[in-house]
Amino acid sequence: MDRIRLVGGNELNGEIAISGAKNAALPLMIASLLTDEPLVLTNVPRLADVKQLERILENHGVDIAVHGRRRGEAEGVGQRMTFHAADVVDTTAPYELVSKMRASFWVIGPLLAREHHARVSLPGGCAIGTRPVDFFLYGLKELGAEIDIDGGYVVATAPKGGLVGGHVTLPKVSVGATHTIMMAATLARGITTIENAAMEPEIDNVAEALIAMGARISGVGTRTLTIEGVEKLGGATVEVIPDRIETGTFAMAAAMTGGDVFLRNARPEHLQAALNVLSEAGASVAAEDGGIRIKRNGNGLMAVDVEIDPFPGFPTDLQAQFMALMTMANGVSHIRETIFENRYMHVAELNRFGADISVDGQVATVTGTPTLKGAQVMATDLRASVSLVIAGLAARGETIVNRIYHLDRGFERLEAKLSGCGAEIERLAG
Numbered sequence: 001m002d003r004i005r006l007v008g009g010n011e012l013n014g015e016i017a018i019s020g021a022k023n024a025a026l027p028l029m030i031a032s033l034l035t036d037e038p039l040v041l042t043n044v045p046r047l048a049d050v051k052q053l054e055r056i057l058e059n060h061g062v063d064i065a066v067h068g069r070r071r072g073e074a075e076g077v078g079q080r081m082t083f084h085a086a087d088v089v090d091t092t093a094p095y096e097l098v099s100k101m102r103a104s105f106w107v108i109g110p111l112l113a114r115e116h117h118a119r120v121s122l123p124g125g126c127a128i129g130t131r132p133v134d135f136f137l138y139g140l141k142e143l144g145a146e147i148d149i150d151g152g153y154v155v156a157t158a159p160k161g162g163l164v165g166g167h168v169t170l171p172k173v174s175v176g177a178t179h180t181i182m183m184a185a186t187l188a189r190g191i192t193t194i195e196n197a198a199m200e201p202e203i204d205n206v207a208e209a210l211i212a213m214g215a216r217i218s219g220v221g222t223r224t225l226t227i228e229g230v231e232k233l234g235g236a237t238v239e240v241i242p243d244r245i246e247t248g249t250f251a252m253a254a255a256m257t258g259g260d261v262f263l264r265n266a267r268p269e270h271l272q273a274a275l276n277v278l279s280e281a282g283a284s285v286a287a288e289d290g291g292i293r294i295k296r297n298g299n300g301l302m303a304v305d306v307e308i309d310p311f312p313g314f315p316t317d318l319q320a321q322f323m324a325l326m327t328m329a330n331g332v333s334h335i336r337e338t339i340f341e342n343r344y345m346h347v348a349e350l351n352r353f354g355a356d357i358s359v360d361g362q363v364a365t366v367t368g369t370p371t372l373k374g375a376q377v378m379a380t381d382l383r384a385s386v387s388l389v390i391a392g393l394a395a396r397g398e399t400i401v402n403r404i405y406h407l408d409r410g411f412e413r414l415e416a417k418l419s420g421c422g423a424e425i426e427r428l429a430g
């Protein structure tokens, strides 16, 4: 199993190109199941999760092509890929494929809308809580589907003639349920409303893609989406938005080590809450043409309290990275995780560096210390893994992060991007 070795203490200086967003690329790829015409996606990141979803889509009959580089295109630019679901040959998404990744469950929406049937294994994904699928089932039922659970599979069947429009009020904001119900509703007969919908930028990216494919959706960027079903969707070319979680991660890394890093392609409006917190903590954050610049001079950081919330709040996917940052801040920071009930697996690992973190229910209390010491640590999930890298970048001496396959799910060329800015970091194979 690969590991990462780092030696902390170097400032980060330079430029990092932010990749396309994993959490936008995945639902956009799934949207290709809604049409028999090709969907072209640009800026697709090279990630293990993208590869895994390719396998799942291929099993449904989707032809997938990765285009070569274009003249004048910079090296390392995101992939241009075509997804063509001319004929959906299988409406089952099997356990072996779906259990590895949460988002793969979302194929249930398009399959049900287009093929009127879907049999999808209950999902896996990061172990950060129980992560039920009750909102999806409720939403699809509101669109007329009949749902059974059989041997670990959700078996969904549309009424004769296909799904029908309905009113869905999500009990709690859910990104996955919003993507899935929105996609399903595009081909339903009549009008669907989704109240308390997620407003994450990835939802907007998918909604705009669906609109480009011929869907009728209004309320994009608000808590209420209205979808008027159409008979058929067509092809389109859509750009995956830059990854706001990767952006926030490198911003925290730079704030942790000090230095001056320009995050190219980053869009400040996609992570304003996190940037505000970084400024409050004492980092300098500036929106510049084409990206965001993060600087921190020799001064230490101040402790800041944060409550995790759905967008536009502070994202749960940056909670672990922020906690790493707070381990060396002056003072005591309180972090309240309100989205997932078990997303503190990194606490024990961060404490191995000599951090002082305790957890009581939803709240983690981080008492800053002036120094961390390098350690052997274990990655437990995607964002937890990268929080250990952030701690290691500032810790004295050597850190080894084990089980980094989690990192490869969601960070493209992490070591190369960090070492390009002066970090001492390498992957140890085997």
Ligand SMILES: CC(=O)N[C@H]1[C@@H](OP(=O)(O)OP(=O)(O)OC[C@H]2O[C@@H](n3ccc(=O)[nH]c3=O)[C@H](O)[C@@H]2O)O[C@H](CO)[C@@H](O)[C@@H]1O
Pocket: 022, 023, 024, 026, 102, 103, 129, 130, 131, 132, 133, 134, 135, 136, 137, 172, 173, 174, 175, 176, 177, 316, 317, 339, 340, 341
């Ligand atoms: C691939 C992807 O985009 N993953 C993101 C997505 O996950 P995901 O879409 O799985 O997360 P949700 O937004 O659905 O989860 C929000 C909350 O709703 C609960 N819930 C959700 C569905 C349901 O049927 N029942 C239920 O109770 C969840 O357990 C959680 O407590 O949004 C999360 C919240 O921003 C992010 O951390 C993940 O990175």
Ligand SMILES: C=C(OP(=O)(O)O)C(=O)O
Pocket: 023, 101, 102, 103, 124, 125, 126, 128, 317, 382, 383, 410
């Ligand atoms: C939790 C995440 O991913 P997933 O929903 O695929 O488990 C994440 O991207 O941080």
